[in-house]
Amino acid sequence: MPKFLSYTAVAAISLAFAGEAMATEWNVSLWGKRRAFTEHVEKLAELVSEKTDGDFTLNISYGGLSNNRENLDGISIGAFEMAQFCAGYHRDKNPTITVLELPFLGVETLEQETALSMALYDQPAVKADLARWNATLLMPSPMPQYNLVGLGDAPRSLDDFKGLSVRATGGIGSAMEAVGAVPTSMSATEVRQAMDSGVVKAVAFAPHAHMSFGTIENAKWWTANLNPGTVNCPVVANTDALDELSDEHREALLGSIDESLDYYIDNYQNNTLEAWGPALEERGIEVISFDEESLTKFEEAVAGPAAATWIEEMGSRGIPAQELYDFATSTLAELKGGS
Template identity: 25%
Template sequence: MNNLFRASKFSLVPAILGGVFMLSSTIGMAADFTMKIGHLESDKQSRHVHLLKVAELVKERTNGAVEFQIFPSGQLGNQREMTEGVQLGALEATVAPAAFLGGFNPAISILDIPFLLPQGDEAAQKVRGGKFGEELCASFTSKGLTCIGLWPNGRKNFTSNKPMGSIDDFVDQKFRVMDSNILIEQFNALGASAIALPFGELYTALQTGVVDGEENPLDTIQRMKFYEVQDYLVLSEHGAMEDVILFNPAAWSSLPDEYKSAITGAFEEVIPELIGHKAASVASALEEIKASDINIRNLSDEEKAAFREKMYPAAKAAFIERTGETGEKLIAVYESEYDAAVQ
């Protein structure tokens, strides 16, 4: 079974996009199928770099019949606008952070659960690219979206202005989170509290003590200069940051099967290089962070297991409360896949 997933077929609907600001990449001249793909990252970041590689592979493997036009940096709107555009057929595809999609599909919020994916890249891909990933993608079908796969985009770590030398040090600390009951419960399980704040307010909230800490990937912590107003960093890698590859159902079903296979194969093929590119970005960010006065600590494997033992059950319960029977079934698939991957 292909690790990027088979999609449902729908009737063709015209896909017309107005008000395009700037074309970032056009591959080919006379394609039979032209597909615009919008996303939020800059043209230097991992997602965009590897979307261009996918476009090149798809062009080559379809003999120029399929052309991807890639629009970075929110040129086609914010993520909600792009996702709605894909639903309505105004945009053929988007590669979206899973954290931005819970309003469209509550099932995707399973990715908010801490320590969801195994630590190693190979083990994580077994879960991401196996039956769990397939079932998670299938949950988008009823939402008017065709998901063809998941892409890794890093992992979150903890920072705080208070010590985090042990799991007990989290008690009574206040952490900023995105607006997610699952993320709130993960901190409640540690005896900490979580406050949902807009991302744009986070630097000032850390600086003024509205919250003690936050969770983000290292390259975000570096880019947003959070380390300037934080005293402690714990390299926990507790939260998976995943991208979801979404196509308009009509646009996807209009493609011949061999072109679909070429596209899903290209997205899958670049994953190891995508992981490497992201790792290099994270390593560079860590070097800049190390040059500051922040105290940095690595969680040991034993500590990660202890954090997971506390955090996972509470976050899982919050997910199931939100998603009901659908969530229970998805959790059952996930736990089976996780156990197999870490053996």
């Protein structure tokens, strides 16, 4: 009997170690704090843990693993297994996806932004671009059109933007420059200090970021309908880490992306956007709306030249820029036609 028990004990211990060996933990590098912008990652972590009975966990860190401008670098060397970044933070690192940051591209809803991003992420040139960083694109962080909050006199016409120092990245920066503003690119975590110290007088963000990073706390005005564009902020995985997952864990991860994005969109529309109007009203922030003539003039001055410049610049670097632009615009037209 003792001998039989010892064999049983050994078997139990072996099984325990086998179970422990099968457990997987991924570190995920985000920044700032938990907010609408990160809810799909939080939901993904929840779903993955549920589907694997806790054998696969995503350990989410808000700024503890990397600077937000260096998340792709961290992914490339395997410092962590998953990360979020914004294309406009470092255009040279991810040139192909900056096509989605072109001003006045025409995206109207978060659903369109999601579908367009996922379609572009599946293009061979885009996959090859991110493969340079050993990164696999998993999902976007869809955001509505950016608008500005600012200090001082509110702009009443496009001419009033001349000389205005504004935090604006990517194509939104190009749009601001086209109307005479002075765009500055900085990460979201630097914005409040820059605004408080007078380095910038206005900030271009989506509503959730204006609330999360405190730009509305001392702002005087908000441009409700300028809508120059948005930024593209993917979530990526280290390709080696993704390939090393068991079939079960990989399915738990990839099979949870659609549900995570649905949750994100529902949360953004029903919580963030619902809270935005009252947040402005509570702080006495003036809402500025531009007339259709001004908006049309703005778009005509910016959209075509920005796209042409992007195509020429990226094409000179060996990127199939015209093809990517045509794919993005035709896919968006199809999405609008089907909505």
